[in-house]
Amino acid sequence: MLEGKNVNLRVVEKEDLPQLAEWINDPDFYGEYEPLIQVTRVELEKQYDNLLSEERWFIVEKKDGSSIGGMSHFPEGKLIEIGYTLIPGERGKSYCTEAVKLMIDYLFLSKNIIRVQAPTDPRNISSQRVLEKAGFKKEAIVRKSNVIRGKWRDRALYSILRKEWKEPKILTKTAPG
Template sequence: MFRGNKINLRIMEKEDIPTYAKWMNDPDFVGEFFIPFPRSVAAVEKKFDEEQPDSATFIIEAKDGTPVGWITHFMTRFGGYMSTKEIGYMLVPDHRRKGFCTEAVTMMVDYLFLDKEWQRIQALIMEENVASKRVLEKNGFKKEGVLRKVLFSVGRFRDLALYGILRDEWKEPKILPHGVK
């Protein structure tokens, strides 16, 4: 469990799968840039059981213990020979605009840079996703470029903006305990 000021992050457990599957099947939860991902609890459980080295999903909890979303990190490969750490996140609509996602990303970046020798962390977001863009900018991510018409989502090909933060730009942990290096 990582304790923040507004939220905590705890690793996702099997017991969270029904909630996660319900969230991902809810148009309001996935938001305007995605269509729901209808998968049965059994299908999500099967994927959850498969070993996924260098990836993990955390449940974002409000301070009273209410699950309010998820944040994940994983290795993404491109060009056949490069790989980098990437993050993704979603919050339940009733708990948006409270700064929860911003803090979840702050903690995830602290965790990844404290824990591993990654040089960079990236996020790929829809160009029009203003909320996600703000979350990343507030955490020091820089826009690195645009992949034009790379993802088909909600009926059309969309541009994805690539954001990244380097270890040198992060400098030091903002929330997780100092001196853990």
């Protein structure tokens, strides 16, 4: 468990997959700036069973233990990328910013990496604010690289380097693995 002040990140267990499938299949979960996905529980289980060693899914939970979203880190070539989504009713409360800071602390404390990146739709203001508040810098526009609602869209690529992170911002305890 990665413990923050208002939210924790805990690794997804098989028992979380029905909840995740329910979220993913609701178009409002990923919203208007992310691809539409419909997935069966069996497909999600197969994906989960075949996760690469550098890939991990987390549940974002509040201090009362309620699950409010998901976050993951996964390989993008030789680099590490993160993704995150909160359920609509829990957005705009700074939870995601804290969860991203926790994840960055964890990644730089546990892995021999010098950068973490995150792509987002340039129209997705709240996602870009989250990244900026967590210390990321916008570095590029990756042109026509994502299909959203049937249209090819640009993505803004953000990154944070180890030298910009410097020291843990939030994380007080790190889980093994």
